[in-house]
């Protein structure tokens with residue numbers, strides 16, 4: 001490492017992933033009642049204040065566990081492609097939880113695909129009510145074989161609740177698309193200091209690869225689906241809007257900003273989001289990325305036990321509360337979600353285009 005590489009090692013993994021939902025009620029019920037997460041923030045989109053921004057995470061709102069949604073009703077469905085990532089993956093620590101998850105999800109009417117035994121993990125896949133592909137993965141610490149997995153899923157254990165050990169923890173990875181993995185790998189290495197990378201064949205699509213990008217502590221937290229000619233995607237209902245990576249503090253974020261400006265990468269500059277500070281940029285394929293600080297954190301304005309229980313606004317929006325609340329009420333009157341939803345099916349194999 002040269003002395004100029006001061007930006008290396010500053011990004012620690014994922015911070016949050018932000019998507020688009022059409023309906024708050026259906027979205028909340030799915031992520032809390034079906035996937036067992038906890039709402040940790042109920043607020044509005046700071047760039048579009050008449051629409052909600054919803055945050056769900058694990059019990060402690062751990063960095064890297066938060067899935068967040070802009071509620072934008074009446075959008076067309078998004079399209080996966082360049083600039084519109086393919087899927088995200090949550091970790092459940094133990095393999096034995098996966099058959100229980102499948103049983104639980106099926107009881108809830110969710111269409112489940114899998115198990116898929118990969119080299120480094122075993123996964124099942126679902127689509128949320130808006131169509132987002134969510135992978136639930138258990139890292140194969142104990143080297144689960146195809147036969148062992150087959151046996152474990154043969155007679156699904158009954159699961160009438162989400163047991164403590166089943167709980168989703170942090171994200172395992174997010175998967176955008178790239179058409180030029182060499183350029184993408186260089187971009188993360190040279191500009192964002194993510195030097196740890198690997199390329200492996202994509203077992204779901206012959207002739208294509210997966211480019212893993214990460215840090216030493218979190219290898220492959222981004223797993224790009226690398227393919228020769230993916231079409232352009234666009235953001236809409238059920239899309240991943242952006243992927244946020246975590247830095248420890250403002251100082252680390254400033255170092256990255258300095259690096260981006262030195263090499264001429266267009267970026268947003270640092271924006272105060274109240275619960276964290278954000279810096280936005282796009283990768284070479286047009287995917288929107290964010291670099292967010294761990295602090296101040298979701299407990300900056302609510303006690304840990306009360307997180308997400310009422311509409312909170314950053315202090316500069318508080319004077320507009322009445323106007324915001326009435327806009328939300330009006331939008332709700334025209335937005336009826338169906339529960340339980342008709343869950344979209346996951347295609348097979350799930351990590352192919």
Ligand SMILES: [Fe+2]
Nearest residue numbers: 089135175351
């Ligand atoms: Fe995946």
Ligand SMILES: [Fe+2]
Nearest residue numbers: 018242244290
């Ligand atoms: Fe974000």
